[in-house]
Each structure stands twice: as structure tokens, then as C-alpha cells.
Amino acid sequence: MTRQNLTRAHEQLFRRDPDECATDLQALWDHCRRQKEEGRDRWQLPQTIRPFARDGQILLELGDDGASLLNDWSFSQLCRIAGVSKDTINRLSPETAATALAETLPRGNRPTQVLTEGDSVRSVHGTHYTRLWNADLLAVVAEFAVDFQPPPRAYSGGTGLYAGEQDMFAFQIDPAGWAEVEGEAFAPGFFVWNSEVGRRALGVSTFWFQHCCRNHIVWDAVEVTEFTAKHTSRIGDALGEVRRIIEALVRRRDERRDGFVRVVAKAMKERLGEDADEVLDRLQTFGVPRGLGSKAVELAHGQGFTIFSVVDALTRLAQEIPYAGERTEADQRAARLLDLVSARGEATQTAALAV
Structure with a gap:
């Protein structure tokens, strides 16, 4: 896996x-x-898109619909469509930059797709793009x-x-x-x-x-x-x-x-042993150290030593182990207890039981 x-x-x-x-x-x-509700796709012929400068910003005039502000992304797209470097345009004054874009934007009969939201342009695309x-x-x-x-x-x-x-x-x-x-x-x-x-x-x-x-x-x-x-x-x-x-x-x-x-429902009913000594002995057969097993038995005592209560106790105790490798090993030992109630013989990582 x-x-x-x-x-x-x-x-x-x-x-x-x-x-x-x-x-x-x-x-x-x-x-x-x-x-989506406020967005509007405008299919504009290239000659109806006119960049111009105002108050230190570059805007787009879209036909007879007035001016729209460009954000950083739509400005980048406009530069790509015009075939000019965005870095170069940014070095120019707004007036010169608008003129450069106006002179380099493509001409022809293929429309440009302009997405606006309010008075802002969100994107500029060719005909190949589908939103x-x-x-x-x-x-x-x-x-x-x-x-x-x-x-x-x-x-x-x-x-x-x-x-x-x-x-x-x-x-x-x-x-x-x-x-x-x-x-x-x-x-x-x-x-x-x-x-x-x-x-x-x-x-x-x-x-x-x-x-x-x-x-x-x-x-x-x-x-x-x-x-x-x-x-x-x-x-x-x-x-x-x-x-x-x-x-x-x-x-x-x-x-x-x-x-x-x-599996969990069955584990909550079946007991691992009748008393603390029997449970502790069984835990040792699963490789659980006696000291850790004794603490788990003490925690699980009030719940009748069900398999689930013991697994849950071991899981909580494992979280106190400072080293990740030892924590994982402790979890795996506890998980093998669920083999006792799994019809397929599968074990479950006990971290899930704490959820």
C-alpha cells in the first residue's frame, strides 16, 4: 500500500x-x-476594444459600454494577447502603455471573450476558451x-x-x-x-x-x-x-x-478476559509490554475488559510515548486485538477508535 x-x-x-x-x-x-450572477461575458470584435489611460491606470473601453478597470490577471492576459511583455508595459507611462497595447492588439473578425463584473474586467480570452x-x-x-x-x-x-x-x-x-x-x-x-x-x-x-x-x-x-x-x-x-x-x-x-x-460493535461486547490477570496475560501474547499492559488494564477496568475498552486504553497510552516509532509500534500491537472480532481477520488502526 x-x-x-x-x-x-x-x-x-x-x-x-x-x-x-x-x-x-x-x-x-x-x-x-x-x-456568476454578476459576471457578464462580452464577445467583442478586436477593433471595439480600446485601451486608454486615466488617472494613472489603464482601462478598457468595450464598444459603447463605457470603461472597465483591469485587474492584475486580466492585464496579464491582455498583454499576452497583444504579444508584448507585461514587464515591458509596466516600465512605460500609463499613456504610452495604453498606446502600445492599442497598436499591438490583434485585428480581424475573430471575437475576444471579455468577462466583466461590475466595472472591472476579470479575464480576456480568445474563442477557444469555455468557462x-x-x-x-x-x-x-x-x-x-x-x-x-x-x-x-x-x-x-x-x-x-x-x-x-x-x-x-x-x-x-x-x-x-x-x-x-x-x-x-x-x-x-x-x-x-x-x-x-x-x-x-x-x-x-x-x-x-x-x-x-x-x-x-x-x-x-x-x-x-x-x-x-x-x-x-x-x-x-x-x-x-x-x-x-x-x-x-x-x-x-x-x-x-x-x-x-x-467490527467495533462486536468489540464493544466481547471481553478480552474475565479479570485483570487474564487480560494482562492475553495482552502479553500480543507483544504488549507488561508495564504498558498494566496501565491499560487499569484504564479498562470500569468497562468490563471489553476488547474495545482495552484497545482504546492502549491507544490513549500510546499518545504519551515520546518517540514516533515506538508510538506506531504500540498502536499496531493494539490494533491486532481487533483480529479477534473481525470476520476477515483484518486489524484496524486504533487511532480511528478515538474519533
């Missing part, structure tokens, strides 16, 4: 401004829905990723849910979705991302993980699936693929969780 540490959400965390951060998926969708709205992608997420939520809030305040000038990113996990994967406990999660303005492709990545820290690094991820699509005329089909991938993750979660719940 190949494991990966996923850093995509971690990288997003440290490049996002606070005003790009949403509190939850509903707030992110509300923001993106407003952008997929962030709100439409998030609607699919909200419909099919039931019970998923953002990861633990980062110390910096980041939530894993972002929408900025250039793109959108969402990180979701199911903290109650722990299930067995090859004898260890994993929970499901996924990333989705998109850009309405051509900054990046549409994408989704699903995975099963064992831990997510407050820096939003996903540790020990398995079954990582990733799909991306460019914004061409078939981008609508890609949205259907995102739906299928998320549905598959949810379906697999439900199948695995049902099996996991049955």
Missing part, C-alpha cells in the same frame, strides 16, 4: 490572503454564486459529498476553502468516515479546484488519509485519484466526471464504514 503526504492544501494555505478565505462550503458557494463557473462545481460537491466538511482550522486562520481573483480551491474531509483499508484506519477526503478566468484547469483529487495537521498537510494518504481537464468546449463533460469521482468516494466510504462499525 503506497502512502503519500499531500501538500496541495498546505501550499494553498500560505499563499491565500485572509479575504480569500471562506468559513464553510455554503459561504464559499454563496460568494461564487454572486460572482466553467465555480458555483456549478461547488453545487456538485454540495450535492454528493454529504457529511464532508473543512479540515481543522489552521493556526493562521485558513480553512481550506478559498476563492480569489484567479481561482477557487476547496479541501473537504469526513471526520466521521473512518474505515478499514488493508487493516488500518483511514478517513476519506478530497480537493477540488477551478478557475473561471483561465488561471488553472478544473481538477479533483480524492484520497484516504490517516492524519491531517493544522498546516493542512495530509499524511499517509492512499488510493489517491486525480482528474484534471482544460477549459475547452467539452468542459461540461468534465463536470460529470467530477461528479462520478466524488460519488465513487462516498460509495466506498459507506461500504467500508459499515464493515468497520460491525
Whole structure:
């Protein structure tokens, strides 16, 4: 089982401004829905697009609709379409820069796609680009990723849910979705991302993980699936693929969780021994040191020495071990106790039992 540490959400965390951060998926969708409702695609012939300078800024005149401000991204796109270096344009005075752009923008009968929001230009594209709205992608997420939520809030305040000038990113996990994967406990999660303005492709990545820290690094991820699509005329089909991938993750979660719940329910009923001495002896057959076993027996005494209570006690005690290697070894010993109640003989990582 190949494991990966996923850093995509971690990288997003440290490049996002606070005003790009949403509190939850509903707030992110509300923001993106407003952008969709207020956005307007204008198909302009090149000769109807006129850059000009005013008050030290470069604006675009779009036919008879007045002037619109350029943001950093749409200005970069305009420079690319004109075939001139953005760095070069930035060295010129606004008046000279506007003249240079006006003289280098292409001419002809092929229209240019200009996305505006209010009096601002969000993006400038040729005819090959097909937009997929962030709100439409998030609607699919909200419909099919039931019970998923953002990861633990980062110390910096980041939530894993972002929408900025250039793109959108969402990180979701199911903290109650722990299930067995090859004898260890994993929970499901996924990333989705998109850009309405051509900054990046549409994408989704699903995975099963064992831990997510407050820096939003996903540790020990398995079954990582990733799909991306460019914004061409078939981008609508890609949205259907995102739906299928998320549905598959949810379906697999439900199948695995049902099996996991049955094992835990059985472990909560069956006893490891009739008294403390018998339980301690059995723990030693599983390789649990006598000192650690004695502490676990003491913690589990009030719950009738069920297999679950002993596993839970060992898990809590393992968290006090200062060395990661020894903690992992202690967890693995405790996990093997669940073989006693698993019909398939699979063990479950006890970290899941503490959730």
C-alpha cells in the first residue's frame, strides 16, 4: 500500500490572503454564486476594444459600454494577447502603455471573450476558451459529498476553502468516515479546484488519509485519484466526471464504514478476559509490554475488559510515548486485538477508535 503526504492544501494555505478565505462550503458557494450572477461575458470584435489611460491606470473601453478597470490577471492576459511583455508595459507611462497595447492588439473578425463584473474586467480570452463557473462545481460537491466538511482550522486562520481573483480551491474531509483499508484506519477526503478566468484547469483529487495537521498537510494518504481537464468546449463533460469521482468516494466510504462499525460493535461486547490477570496475560501474547499492559488494564477496568475498552486504553497510552516509532509500534500491537472480532481477520488502526 503506497502512502503519500499531500501538500496541495498546505501550499494553498500560505499563499491565500485572509479575504480569500471562506468559513464553510455554503459561504464559499454563496460568494461564487454572486460572482456568476454578476459576471457578464462580452464577445467583442478586436477593433471595439480600446485601451486608454486615466488617472494613472489603464482601462478598457468595450464598444459603447463605457470603461472597465483591469485587474492584475486580466492585464496579464491582455498583454499576452497583444504579444508584448507585461514587464515591458509596466516600465512605460500609463499613456504610452495604453498606446502600445492599442497598436499591438490583434485585428480581424475573430471575437475576444471579455468577462466583466461590475466595472472591472476579470479575464480576456480568445474563442477557444469555455468557462466553467465555480458555483456549478461547488453545487456538485454540495450535492454528493454529504457529511464532508473543512479540515481543522489552521493556526493562521485558513480553512481550506478559498476563492480569489484567479481561482477557487476547496479541501473537504469526513471526520466521521473512518474505515478499514488493508487493516488500518483511514478517513476519506478530497480537493477540488477551478478557475473561471483561465488561471488553472478544473481538477479533483480524492484520497484516504490517516492524519491531517493544522498546516493542512495530509499524511499517509492512499488510493489517491486525480482528474484534471482544460477549459475547452467539452468542459461540461468534465463536470460529470467530477461528479462520478466524488460519488465513487462516498460509495466506498459507506461500504467500508459499515464493515468497520460491525467490527467495533462486536468489540464493544466481547471481553478480552474475565479479570485483570487474564487480560494482562492475553495482552502479553500480543507483544504488549507488561508495564504498558498494566496501565491499560487499569484504564479498562470500569468497562468490563471489553476488547474495545482495552484497545482504546492502549491507544490513549500510546499518545504519551515520546518517540514516533515506538508510538506506531504500540498502536499496531493494539490494533491486532481487533483480529479477534473481525470476520476477515483484518486489524484496524486504533487511532480511528478515538474519533
